[in-house]
Amino acid sequence: MKISKYCANNLELWDNWAEINYQTREYDVEGFLKGREALYPIELKALGNVKGKSLLHLQCHFGQDTLSWARLGARATGVDFSAKAIEMARGLNDCLKLDAKFIRSDVYDLPKKLNKKFDIVFTSYGVLCWLYDLDKWGKVISGFLKKGGTFFISEFHPFMILFDEEYKKISYPYFKGSKPIVEICKGSYADRKANFVHKSYEWPYPLSDVINALVSNGLRIERMEEYPFTVWNYYRDMKKGKDGYWRMKDQKNTIPLMFSIKATKE
Numbered sequence: 653m654k655i656s657k658y659c660a661n662n663l664e665l666w667d668n669w670a671e672i673n674y675q676t677r678e679y680d681v682e683g684f685l686k687g688r689e690a691l692y693p694i695e696l697k698a699l700g701n702v703k704g705k706s707l708l709h710l711q712c713h714f715g716q717d718t719l720s721w722a723r724l725g726a727r728a729t730g731v732d733f734s735a736k737a738i739e740m741a742r743g744l745n746d747c748l749k750l751d752a753k754f755i756r757s758d759v760y761d762l763p764k765k766l767n768k769k770f771d772i773v774f775t776s777y778g779v780l781c782w783l784y785d786l787d788k789w790g791k792v793i794s795g796f797l798k799k800g801g802t803f804f805i806s807e808f809h810p811f812m813i814l815f816d817e818e819y820k821k822i823s824y825p826y827f828k829g830s831k832p833i834v835e836i837c838k839g840s841y842a843d844r845k846a847n848f849v850h851k852s853y854e855w856p857y858p859l860s861d862v863i864n865a866l867v868s869n870g871l872r873i874e875r876m877e878e879y880p881f882t883v884w885n886y887y888r889d890m891k892k893g894k895d896g897y898w899r900m901k902d903q904k905n906t907i908p909l910m911f912s913i914k915a916t917k918e
Contacts, residue, residue, distance in 0.1 A: 655784055658832055658853040659758070662782060663733055665850045669840045670714055670737040678842035679716065685747055690716035692883060692896065694806045695776060698875075698914050702726040705771040708796050710759055711779040715741025715752070721774070722752040729753040729770075731762055760788055762796075769798040776806045777883055778841070780862065781813070781854040784832070790865030797917035803871055806912040809878060810857055812886060819887045819900075828856045841884065859911065871915040882909040 673679050684690055703725030709718040714737045718730030722745075730752060732738055738756040745752050757765045773793050783789050793803050816823040824833060832853040839846035863873065881897035886909070890898045900906045 658784070659733075661851055662853055665837065665852055666713075666732075666734045667736045668848055668850065669842075670734050670740060672840045672846045672848060673842045674714060674740055676840075676842040679714075681716075681744070684716055684719075685744070690720045692806070694877075694879070694910075694912055695774070695804060698804050698806075698912065699772060699774070699802065702772065706768075707772040707774060708770040710762075710773065710775040710793075711782070712741065712754070713737050715744055715754060717774075717776065718752050718754070719744055719748060719750055722750045723748075726772070727751075729755065729766075729768075731755045731757050731759070731766075733758045759783065759792055760785070762792060766796070768796070769801070770796050771798055771801050773797055773801070773803045774805075778808060779805075780807055780857040783857070784855050786857060786861045786865040787868065790869035790871070793866070794869040794871060794917060797871075799917055801917045803866065803915045803917070804912070805862075806910060807862075808882060808884065808886070809908040809911050810859060811907045812882065812909045815887070817886070817888055819889060825856050827858055828861065862913070866913070866915050870918050872918050874914045874916055875912075876914075877912045878908040879910040879912075880906045880908065 674681060680688060702721055705726050707721050707726040707728045709728060709730045712718045712730030712732045715730045718728045722728040730741055735756050738754045741754045755765060773796055797803060810826060814822050814824050814826055832855050835852045835854065837850050837852050839848055881899045883897060885898050889901050891901055892898050
């Protein structure tokens, strides 16, 4: 199967997931419209005061994080390949009377649709596994950053997604192979009981590939962090803390569950 067919399948998946996720408790759209903060402390601390800064959010889904940055004063632009997600994002923007912009585009095609440099490029949580070419991703990021601009990613650690949901055996590859991983998705990650079944095609992302994609495209790594917690209840034996993060109940032998990278365009 060609890359274009993998991507077309995933687009159909995400169009459906947008409709499912919009209704879930996980995304709590009603609460968000009333002021709930969608961003987590990791990214808020890393990027600090964004007031007046231009910010590009790649793979924004239906825009809650993009709009959260806009609430904090950023001149925010969100990008997603799902037309349904972008339509929802624009609707939320109108409800909140914000001035965020939303563009429907695949990450790789974005340079054809947007001609602008940004102070910040941001992306987070569940984005890398949908990208088949990380070097090209790095080029896109570099191309949209001003000199001295900041890139920040907070993402699920590739170690976390090696294991099955019972955390008993390694079920997935760490390194990228010649073909993507094929999964049968039941429901969505935000509502596993939703009446929906669809294939997904996903690509592993070893940390070396992520870092090299940035460094080889003119970004300097300022800081990388790994975390023993996650924003997603991935394993069955996890508990949620007061800080909103999920942790393994057994903290003695935990693996890294998330990582973040902050980089500067040279």
